[in-house]
Amino acid sequence: MKHKQPFAVIALTAMLCACAVTPGGGDPVVINAEKTTALAVDTFDSFLQYEYNNRAALESVSPAIHEYANYVRANGQKWLQTARSMTQAYKHNRDENNKANLTTAISTLQEAVNQISKYMATGTASLKKAKRH
Secondary structure, three states, X not given: OOOOOOHHHHHHHHHHHHHOOOOOOOOHHHHHHHHHHHHHHHHHHHHHHHHHHOHHHHHHHOHHHHHHHHHHHHHHHXXXXXXXXXXXXXXXXXXXXXXXXXXXXXXXXXXXXXXXXXXXXXXXXXXXXXXXX
């Protein structure tokens, strides 16, 4: 069975988003929120496809990967919708309360992306190791 490995794509996307320059006059809070949300969409899609395509092998080397994929399946859309909603609320009223809500929503997405990166690295390494044996 061929194991698909989108980890490099996720890592590259994360680096490009982290290095992007804020356009003149743009609110860095909004720009960060929109970039993080876009990165989360791509990361969630890649991770869930990777887990689906390699489910049997991944369950045998790390059941936690499958469990986290199901957690993302159950909650990912809600996290994304909340981040988008909080971004719009902040755009319309840039007060501290909306900023705090947006920051919390974006932190949730960042934590999920970070966790996925760890699981992708673990899964990829485990699958390579299992393939050698």
